[in-house]
Amino acid sequence: MNVQFLNPFLEAANEVLKAEIGVEVTRGEISLQRSALTANEVTVLLSMVGQLQGVVLYGMSKATACMLVSKMMGEPITELDSLAQSGVAELGNVLTGRATIKLSEIGLQTDISPPTVIIGAGITVSTLDFPRLVVPIRFEDQTMEAHLALRLAEANGHQSHVPLVRELGARA
Amino acid sequence: MNVKFLNPFLEAAYEVLLAEASVRTVRGQISLSKEPYVTEDVTVMLSLVGAVEGTVFYSLNSPLALTLIGNMLGEKLTTITSLAQSGLAELGNVITGRASVKLAQSGYESQISPPTLLLGRGSTLSTLDMPRLVVALNSDDGPMVVHLAIREGRNMLAKAADIAVPASPRFG
Numbered sequence: 001m002n003v004q005f006l007n008p009f010l011e012a013a014n015e016v017l018k019a020e021i022g023v024e025v026t027r028g029e030i031s032l033q034r035s036a037l038t039a040n041e042v043t044v045l046l047s048m049v050g051q052l053q054g055v056v057l058y059g060m061s062k063a064t065a066c067m068l069v070s071k072m073m074g075e076p077i078t079e080l081d082s083l084a085q086s087g088v089a090e091l092g093n094v095l096t097g098r099a100t101i102k103l104s105e106i107g108l109q110t111d112i113s114p115p116t117v118i119i120g121a122g123i124t125v126s127t128l129d130f131p132r133l134v135v136p137i138r139f140e141d142q143t144m145e146a147h148l149a150l151r152l153a154e155a156n157g158h159q160s161h162v163p164l165v166r167e168l169g170a171r172a
Numbered sequence: 173m174n175v176k177f178l179n180p181f182l183e184a185a186y187e188v189l190l191a192e193a194s195v196r197t198v199r200g201q202i203s204l205s206k207e208p209y210v211t212e213d214v215t216v217m218l219s220l221v222g223a224v225e226g227t228v229f230y231s232l233n234s235p236l237a238l239t240l241i242g243n244m245l246g247e248k249l250t251t252i253t254s255l256a257q258s259g260l261a262e263l264g265n266v267i268t269g270r271a272s273v274k275l276a277q278s279g280y281e282s283q284i285s286p287p288t289l290l291l292g293r294g295s296t297l298s299t300l301d302m303p304r305l306v307v308a309l310n311s312d313d314g315p316m317v318v319h320l321a322i323r324e325g326r327n328m329l330a331k332a333a334d335i336a337v338p339a340s341p342r343f344g
Binding site: 036039045046047048049050053054055082085086089111112113114115116117118119120121122123124125126127128129130149 | 208211217218219220221222225226227257258261283284285286287288289290291292293294295296297298299300301302321
């Protein structure tokens with residue numbers, strides 16, 4: 001797991017949470033975890049394919065999820081009904097989507113899958129041989145943990161690009 | 173959700189379970205579910221991105237998981253060890269990979285994400301606005317249930333420029 005993948009996510013989290021929720025974020029201590037993760041109360045999961053592949057998870061408590069959705073919708077939400085779930089998922093989607101744009105700026109083309117929401121603490125989520133980079137993202141008195149289990153796709157993996165302008169230009 | 177996407181997965185699952193784990197399955201009823209999925213003992217989850225996008229998961233109980241892995245490894249297992257976990261994830265990977273090859277043959281090219289493994293029952297997993305096609309593949313040790321929450325990729329046309337051009341034929 002390469003730390004260079006981390007910054008696009010942190011920047012995206014910062015921008016998206018500021019714009020959508022109106023909060024300033026700080027990041028906590030970064031750690032690398034190899035063991036399976038025990039799910040938080042609410043986990044938003046997205047997969048990434050392309051030059052960078054793997055899984056991105058955003059774990060948070062129910063209270064944090066409700067707080068985020070309340071601010072997004074501008075009305076108090078106390079129950080994680082399907083509307084609230086889709087709100088949290090959308091946040092994960094926007095955040096990851098924005099991160100992929102930043103990743104493409106450093107030359108990594110990726111695509112993300114639609115989000116899945118896991119509700120209920122206690123189950124174990126394993127990304128198997130992908131170690132996870134875990135970053136707590138803090139805002140106000142809440143914490144959202146971003147788990148990045150990503151790696152570069154092998155050079156001979158699926159590559160859907162034709163070596164065109166950039167490579168030719170670089171050689172000239 | 174389009175039913176035409178279902179058969180490649182069922183065929184692939186049947187073939188892979190038979191070939192890799194010597195377990196013969198019989199297909200059960202198909203149903204369409206809008207309710208969140210409540211996790212079984214073991215859930216292998218993968219996403220597809222491309223001309224078909226969404227999430228597919230395979231859920232099974234521990235006895236069937238142990239039978240499958242036991243048959244694959246040729247030894248009797250009593251707990252889902254980390255080796256067994258990666259075996260189960262690999263099984264999901266092979267099934268989905270095979271299905272994606274079949275889908276590509278009918279013109280729907282997509283990439284699959286690395287698998288994620290969920291262990292533990294009772295959490296709920298929501299694919300939000302994507303309903304799931306649910307089909308059980310029944311075996312003597314219980315069913316492996318295939319859940320498909322996939323749709324035709326929305327960005328199929330926008331991504332037309334990215335579709336791989338076959339490499340030029342090699343001569344000599």
